[in-house]
Amino acid sequence: MTALATATAAPAAAPASSDTILSVRDLRTQFFTRDGVVRAVDGVSFDLKRGETLCIVGESGCGKSVTALSILRLIPRGAGRIVGGSIKFEGTELTTLPEDQMRKIRGNRISMIFQEPMTSLNPVLTVGAQIAESLHIHQGLDRRAAWDRAVEMLSIVRIADPKRRAGEYPHQLSGGMRQRVMIAIALACNPKVLIADEPTTALDVTIQAQILNLMLELKERLGTAIVLITHDLGVVAETAQRVIVMYAGRKAEEASVEELFRNPIHPYTRGLMGSIPRRTATGRRSNIRGRLQEISGIVPSLREEIPGCAFAPRCSYAVDRCRTEQPPLDPHGPYHLAACWEAARVAATPR
Amino acid sequence: MTAYIIRRLLATIPVMIVVALFVFFLLHLTPGDPAAVIAGDDATPTEIEGVRRKLGLDRPVWEQFGIYVWGLLNGDLGTSIFSNLPVTTLVAQRLEPSLVLALSTLLVAVVFAIPMGVVAAWKARTAVDRIVMGFSVIGFAVPVFLVGYLLIYVFAIELRWLPVQGYRPLSQGIDQTARSIVLPAFALGMVYMALIARITRASMLEVLSEDYIRTAHAKGVATRSVLLRHALKNAAVPIVTVIGIGLALLISGVVITETVFNIPGLGRLTVDAILKRDYPIIQGLIILFAGVKVMVNLMIDISYTFFDPRIRY
Numbered sequence: 001m002t003a004l005a006t007a008t009a010a011p012a013a014a015p016a017s018s019d020t021i022l023s024v025r026d027l028r029t030q031f032f033t034r035d036g037v038v039r040a041v042d043g044v045s046f047d048l049k050r051g052e053t054l055c056i057v058g059e060s061g062c063g064k065s066v067t068a069l070s071i072l073r074l075i076p077r078g079a080g081r082i083v084g085g086s087i088k089f090e091g092t093e094l095t096t097l098p099e100d101q102m103r104k105i106r107g108n109r110i111s112m113i114f115q116e117p118m119t120s121l122n123p124v125l126t127v128g129a130q131i132a133e134s135l136h137i138h139q140g141l142d143r144r145a146a147w148d149r150a151v152e153m154l155s156i157v158r159i160a161d162p163k164r165r166a167g168e169y170p171h172q173l174s175g176g177m178r179q180r181v182m183i184a185i186a187l188a189c190n191p192k193v194l195i196a197d198e199p200t201t202a203l204d205v206t207i208q209a210q211i212l213n214l215m216l217e218l219k220e221r222l223g224t225a226i227v228l229i230t231h232d233l234g235v236v237a238e239t240a241q242r243v244i245v246m247y248a249g250r251k252a253e254e255a256s257v258e259e260l261f262r263n264p265i266h267p268y269t270r271g272l273m274g275s276i277p278r279r280t281a282t283g284r285r286s287n288i289r290g291r292l293q294e295i296s297g298i299v300p301s302l303r304e305e306i307p308g309c310a311f312a313p314r315c316s317y318a319v320d321r322c323r324t325e326q327p328p329l330d331p332h333g334p335y336h337l338a339a340c341w342e343a344a345r346v347a348a349t350p351r
Numbered sequence: 352m353t354a355y356i357i358r359r360l361l362a363t364i365p366v367m368i369v370v371a372l373f374v375f376f377l378l379h380l381t382p383g384d385p386a387a388v389i390a391g392d393d394a395t396p397t398e399i400e401g402v403r404r405k406l407g408l409d410r411p412v413w414e415q416f417g418i419y420v421w422g423l424l425n426g427d428l429g430t431s432i433f434s435n436l437p438v439t440t441l442v443a444q445r446l447e448p449s450l451v452l453a454l455s456t457l458l459v460a461v462v463f464a465i466p467m468g469v470v471a472a473w474k475a476r477t478a479v480d481r482i483v484m485g486f487s488v489i490g491f492a493v494p495v496f497l498v499g500y501l502l503i504y505v506f507a508i509e510l511r512w513l514p515v516q517g518y519r520p521l522s523q524g525i526d527q528t529a530r531s532i533v534l535p536a537f538a539l540g541m542v543y544m545a546l547i548a549r550i551t552r553a554s555m556l557e558v559l560s561e562d563y564i565r566t567a568h569a570k571g572v573a574t575r576s577v578l579l580r581h582a583l584k585n586a587a588v589p590i591v592t593v594i595g596i597g598l599a600l601l602i603s604g605v606v607i608t609e610t611v612f613n614i615p616g617l618g619r620l621t622v623d624a625i626l627k628r629d630y631p632i633i634q635g636l637i638i639l640f641a642g643v644k645v646m647v648n649l650m651i652d653i654s655y656t657f658f659d660p661r662i663r664y
């Protein structure tokens with residue numbers, strides 16, 4: 001895969017440079033529920049470079065979607081909010097940007113694709129109208145022009161008979177077609193950043209690859225950078241240049257994709273990869289195929305402040321310090337960060 | 352669609368037959384001699400006999416029913432016992448005020464209630480929401496005559512902005528009609544406003560938590576447009592349902608308001624007919640109201656297709 005080839009050339013971890021389009025620093029997002037505060041994102045930092053693909057992986061509930069929604073400031077008002085940190089997009093601080101300015105960024109400079117194609121489109125508006133709306137809002141196209149461009153977008157995402165399809169409603173389209181429409185909406189205004197939150201998880205396996213390839217091809221064409229949230233390590237291997245592993249609202253590990261697969265440091269990352277077959281039975285394509293592995297033990301409640309490493313209760317390497325002191329993200333090699341006190345011991349243990 | 356409408360129209364026939372049967376036997380099911388019931392408590396035997404002959408009550412029941420239904424099919428709702436005028440004529444005379452009142456009431460209710468419900472849902476669990484919902488509780492609880500007298504007192508007697516009572520027909524100019532109908536429409540509209548606002552809020556709240564609303568926000572759509580273009584149309588089906596039911600109830604439910612505001616409409620006709628036991632009028636009105644309700648129901652169902660493309664008949 002080309003993604004793997006370019007991954008080797010990925011630059012080392014560096015402070016935000018002119019190359020960086022999106023820079024997240026110490027992001028903290030919390031929900032305020034009846035049972036207390038949920039620390040869904042608890043101090044996450046990362047940079048996204050122009051045109052690259054960055055994957056975020058982690059178990060369910062570790063804060064991937066909340067991170068994505070925080071960037072676009074789409075955390076439901078009343079339920080929760082960003083309580084700290086900074087999100088800089090092309091040098092503009094998003095966390096404090098007035099709402100009307102923020103709206104000009106959403107769907108225009110930064111777009112998002114959601115996990116659920118079946119429910120993410122408005123059932124009472126034609127798909128053409130839903131694509132045209134973005135173009136109307138952000139590019140000021142009039143009805144006619146926006147519609148023509150919407151039809152064009154449908155053909156770009158390879159929907160057959162786009163003229164007719166534009167006039168149809170979401171319930172008349174299959175799941176795969178709906179996700180293509182979502183991609184069309186997201187890319188209509190040539191965004192600089194595309195956040196794709198498990199865009200293929202809800203789809204039939206046979207079309208997952210098609211949708212993913214379409215996204216990557218269009219991304220290449222438009223020079224869009226992608227934050228791809230996924231459960232699927234196979235997808236990570238095939239698409240990403242860099243990977244972030246999240247656990248309990250924090251970043252556990254970050255590395256280039258090759259480095260991460262060759263030398264996972266965090267016991268959590270190792271756990272995720274644990275059961276994945278080295279080689280598929282037919283021996284084709286990817287040697288890292290499949291979903292994240294189930295790790296024994298339960299995901300910690302995000303309602304209590306976790307003093308040490310959040311993974312400690314489930315970790316076979318854990319020592320006392322792991323339970324009391326939060327490990328920092330230490331460098332392990334040119335571009336490889338991991339938050340583990342016992343990294344040296346883990347690394348010495350063969351997988 | 353046309354086939355569906357025709358099918359639905361045909362389906363109304365049995366309903367209307369049942370109504371006609373009920374209305375016809377209404378008179379015969381009342382205990383005692385129908386002629387005596389109609390003639391009143393202190394009628395002489397000769398008067399009772401007169402009523403019996405006039406209404407054809409001396410003929411066999413099945414024949415009476417046949418005559419009645421034949422009349423209905425020919426648009427004849429019977430003849431008033433007291434005024435000797437055809438019921439259709441009486442209804443036609445009283446139709447305008449009632450229709451104007453019902454439609455104005457609904458207009459007032461919808462125009463205020465939908466924005467109220469939308470804002471309450473958007474600002475759910477805030478002070479604005481609580482005010483709207485508080486108002487809606489009051490709207491339900493306070494009887495229409497109380498609101499009516501209160502409005503008359505404030506706007507007609509104290510401020511002298513509007514007439515106290517009475518109805519000005521459209522033939523005297525629409526502005527006159529409007530002035531005479533404002534207070535009754537608000538008085539009667541209060542409860543519908545409360546109802547529609549509540550349904551709008553509930554329906555909107557549900558829609559606003561849908562994924563596609565998040566998609567709309569993610570596209571950079573302005574709040575106003577998210578609420579009106581993306582959410583309200585999705586929330587429309589329950590809202591138009593209560594508006595339709597409201598209309599059906601209104602047409603027959605204008606009695607108290609017409610009395611308070613002294614409007615010579617169908618409500619008053621009904622009350623007067625009941626007091627005078629003018630059975631043909633009562634029967635005619637029941638048939639008419641039943642017909643209206645059946646039609647409104649059909650219109651509600653058809654309107655669904657307009658709001659929701661997934662509904663096809």
Ligand SMILES: Nc1ncnc2c1ncn2[C@@H]1O[C@H](COP(=O)(O)OP(=O)(O)OP(=O)(O)O)[C@@H](O)[C@H]1O
Pocket residue numbers: 031032033038039040058059060061062063064065066067076079080302
């Ligand atoms: N509206 C909300 N109210 C309260 N808690 C929330 C809300 N949304 C998310 N959370 C909590 O935030 C945490 C992170 O959720 P998030 O959706 O980001 O997980 P995720 O990593 O995307 O998981 P998945 O892989 O299942 O999509 C979870 O513990 C979840 O319960």
Ligand SMILES: [Mg+2]
Pocket residue numbers: 064065066197
């Ligand atoms: Mg998620």
